[in-house]
Amino acid sequence: MMDELNARGLVLLGCGKMGGAMLAGWLARGLKPEAVTVLDPHPSDWLKAQAGVRVNTALPQSPAVAIIAVKPQMMGDALPALKALGPATTFVSIAAGTPIAAFEAALGAVPVVRAMPNTPAAVGRGISAVIGNSAVTPEQLDMACALLSAVGEVVRLDHEDQIDAVTGVSGSGPAYVFHMIEALAQAGEAQGLAPDLAMTLARATVCGAGELAHQEDATAEQLRINVTSPNGTTQAGLEVLMPELPDLMRRTVEAATNRAKELRA
Ligand SMILES: NC(=O)C1=CN([C@@H]2O[C@H](COP(=O)(O)OP(=O)(O)OC[C@H]3O[C@@H](n4cnc5c(N)ncnc54)[C@H](O)[C@@H]3O)[C@@H](O)[C@H]2O)C=CC1
Ligand SMILES: O=C(O)[C@@H]1CCC=N1
Structure with missing residues (x-):
């Protein structure tokens, strides 16, 4: 999984507390900084200190994964930046609240995995619950789960509406x-x-x-x-x-x- 990410790239939209916690975990577990492109209008000091990570540069052509880690309230402003990415990219949103349908409306019929992680991901001890949309192939869902399991446990959900209670228990x-x-x-x-x-x-x-x-x-x-x-x-x-x-x-x-x-x- 890290090989594919290192070859094709990972895009991170929003690198605040949660996006940064996960990125820290992935970098510690073999993700090459050069494979990462972050879009964030206010890069943190931690992010600026990550040598090799591209910040606010052009996106790779077809990254393996685009992680969406902005606040739900910022989604409308932030998502258009990912519009150029095609169906070969798996979009993984970690936002509380924002439904899969909102990503489909903004990005088209792309593979979307909705996940709810938590901040112990920074030390490899998070837990994430995940659910994919109908455009996600089993391989893409497996890759998203493998990525999340690099920073903790992963559980798969049966229904998207379970994620609100998951957010109340393990996200918060x-x-x-x-x-x-x-x-x-x-x-x-x-x-x-x-x-x-x-x-x-x-x-x-x-x-x-x-x-x-x-x-x-x-x-x-x-x-x-x-x-x-x-x-x-x-x-x-x-x-x-x-x-x-x-x-x-x-x-x-x-x-x-x-x-x-x-x-x-
Ligand atoms: N903090 C937590 O424990 C958890 C947070 N989440 C979810 O993660 C998401 C982010 O939450 P936090 O990291 O806590 O918030 P945060 O405020 O620390 O990070 C959000 C980041 O998005 C950036 N941003 C703002 N507008 C942007 C734009 N147009 N394009 C790109 N980046 C933009 C901000 O500069 C900031 O760095 C939320 O949707 C939240 O529901 C999910 C699980 C746990
Ligand atoms: O407080 C929040 O809205 C986010 C979602 C889960 C944890 N933090």
């Missing part, structure tokens, strides 16, 4: 976890710990628990039970957290999903 999800670090650190401070120490403990705890969940086969429930001594400290803490968190998380994911639906307009 890293932010919920980072907020958990912030809240856990603040709670440590409230118990008298110095801010730096509380943050060190909270960050390492969330990272360590995440890594344990990643490496172990045990369910999340079992991993929780393993920490919880009967009548011990964890049980006392969970008796406060568990009645509150599921409903709070349900409302959080519902709000994010609903916002993804609104962005369709």
Whole structure:
């Protein structure tokens, strides 16, 4: 897959937080900088420092893939730049909200893969959900999945409308976890710990628990039970957290999903 991309090229439309995170992951995994053309009116300092990557130059004739990573609100302005690319290019959009039909309306009957990744892609630990349109060949869908799997896990969806809930869970999800670090650190401070120490403990705890969940086969429930001594400290803490968190998380994911639906307009 990287061989084909290195030979034919990859175009990235929009290199902000998510496009940059994925590009960082691909460059670290064998994508040659010279094979990459980025279109972005405001290139970041990180992008400017990527020697060899073409920024705001003419596009290659027929790149293997064009990644669309602009905000849904910018789509109308941004998409015409890709109009010259033909049906041999697979268009992969990572935008929340924007439906496949909008790309077909703007670009014609081209192969489109709609994907929802997340920022841990920057360290090869993302997860992306994907769905293709009727013009995508199995080989093109496989290539898009291989590209995304270079920066994490990939799941294939059956219906495009599932992607709004995916966005609410895994697209936005890293932010919920980072907020958990912030809240856990603040709670440590409230118990008298110095801010730096509380943050060190909270960050390492969330990272360590995440890594344990990643490496172990045990369910999340079992991993929780393993920490919880009967009548011990964890049980006392969970008796406060568990009645509150599921409903709070349900409302959080519902709000994010609903916002993804609104962005369709
Ligand atoms: N940040 C995240 O965690 C995730 C974001 N996404 C999706 O990725 C897309 C980008 O989001 P972010 O990277 O967070 O936003 P961002 O604001 O960091 O990046 C957007 C980039 O697009 C550029 N841009 C603006 N107008 C343009 C144009 N006409 N042509 C080319 N580039 C243009 C901007 O200069 C900016 O660098 C959105 O559609 C979002 O829904 C999807 C999954 C996760
Ligand atoms: O907040 C957003 O709209 C984007 C989509 C998923 C994560 N960030």
